[in-house]
Amino acid sequence: GAGVSQSPRYKVAKRGQDVALRCDPISGHVSLFWYQQALGQGPEFLTYFQNEAQLDKSGLPSDRFFAERPEGSVSTLKIQRTQQEDSAVYLCASSLVESGGFTGELFFGEGSRLTVL
Amino acid sequence: GQNIDQPTEMTATEGAIVQINCTYQTSGFNGLFWYQQHAGEAPTFLSYNVLDGLEEKGRFSSFLSRSKGYSYLLLKELQMKDSASYLCAVTDSNYQLIWGAGTKLIIKP
Numbered sequence: 079g080a081g082v083s084q085s086p087r088y089k090v091a092k093r094g095q096d097v098a099l100r101c102d103p104i105s106g107h108v109s110l111f112w113y114q115q116a117l118g119q120g121p122e123f124l125t126y127f128q129n130e131a132q133l134d135k136s137g138l139p140s141d142r143f144f145a146e147r148p149e150g151s152v153s154t155l156k157i158q159r160t161q162q163e164d165s166a167v168y169l170c171a172s173s174l175v176e177s178g179g180f181t182g183e184l185f186f187g188e189g190s191r192l193t194v195l
Numbered sequence: 196g197q198n199i200d201q202p203t204e205m206t207a208t209e210g211a212i213v214q215i216n217c218t219y220q221t222s223g224f225n226g227l228f229w230y231q232q233h234a235g236e237a238p239t240f241l242s243y244n245v246l247d248g249l250e251e252k253g254r255f256s257s258f259l260s261r262s263k264g265y266s267y268l269l270l271k272e273l274q275m276k277d278s279a280s281y282l283c284a285v286t287d288s289n290y291q292l293i294w295g296a297g298t299k300l301i302i303k304p
Contacts, residue, residue, distance in 0.1 A: 082237075111292075120199075120282050120294035121238070134291075169237065184228075184292070186237035 080104070082187035084170050090193045091160045099155045099190045101170030109173040111184065112145055112155050114166045121169055127153060160194045167191045197221045199295035201283050206301045207273055215268045215281050215298045223288020229257050229268045230282040232297065238282055241268070270300075278302045 083102040091097050103110050109128055113121035114137075123137040129150040138145070142161075147153040157164055167189040175182035198220045207213040219227070226245040230238040244250055244259035244266060256269040268281055280297040287293055 113294075118296070118299075120284070120296045122294070123291065183240045183243070184230075184238075186239070188237045 082170055082172055082185050084168075084187035084190050086190055087188065088191050088193075090195065092195055093162060094159050095194075096156065096158045097160055097192060099157075099168050099170075099192070101153045101155070101172075101187060103151065103153070103170065103172030104174075104185055105151070107172035107174050107185070109175065109182070110147060110153050111171045111173075112153070113169040113171065114139075115169055115189070116166050124155070124168075157192075160192075162194050165192055165194045197287060197293050199283055199285060199293055201281075201295045201298045203296070204299045204301065206303060207270075209273055209275060209302055209304050211273050212269065212271050213273060213300065215270070215283075215300065217266045217268070217283035217295060219264050219266070219283070219285045219293070219295075221285050221287040221293055224261060225286040225288065225290055227257075227259055227266050227286075228284045228292070229255075229266075230284065231279050232282060233279045241281075273302050275302050275304070 085100045111126050112124040115121045125145045126134040127147040142158045144156045169189045171184040171186045173182040173184050201217045228243050229241040231241050232238040242257035249258045254271045259266045280299050282297045283295040284292050
């Protein structure tokens with residue numbers, strides 16, 4: 079497709095369960111970002127990839143959060159032993175330009191809404 | 196710390212004009228973005244300002260004053276479909292995007 083694709087759109091997990099969220103960015107986009115968005119809030123930065131390299135993971139809230147982009151295209155955000163406070167929308171965005179010198183428009187996916195019971 | 200402030204909610208009438216303000220305090224500045232986000236949907240790009248002044252794009256305009264740490268988004272000839280959240284985001288000295296919480300705009304007939 080032409081846009082950023084995320085799956086699943088909706089995920090309900092029991093507390094303690096592991097989840098994996100997938101992002102398929104626009105083909106050829108170098109930069110890929112993961113954000114967490116709580117209801118009524120702006121996106122909060124989680125992590126950033128430039129191609130396959132994870133250059134910034136300073137926003138990951140704990141070591142239960144892990145992200146990868148092994149071939150520089152599709153990325154997966156994994157959350158281990160989910161907690162109720164992990165409930166949020168997880169947005170993926172990609173950009174054609176590199177973050178160093180970032181002035182580029184971000185293209186967002188529709189997000190994965192995670193609900194932890 | 197880094198901070199972006201914008202009103203939580205605004206209400207306007209169809210056909211009217213509305214101005215959504217954004218003030219920022221960040222470590223450095225490399226540009227300011229406005230995004231539109233309809234409920235349950237992804238944010239979509241509206242505008243980018245890096246120099247002072249007004250950028251006009253159809254019914255939407257965005258203004259920036261770097262010395263004042265201030266921007267506004269101006270929406271003219273409001274339509275019901277403009278009901279959405281409007282997010283202000285600033286790129287800091289590390290080229291990190293810092294996001295505001297968004298302004299929910301409600302359009303009434």
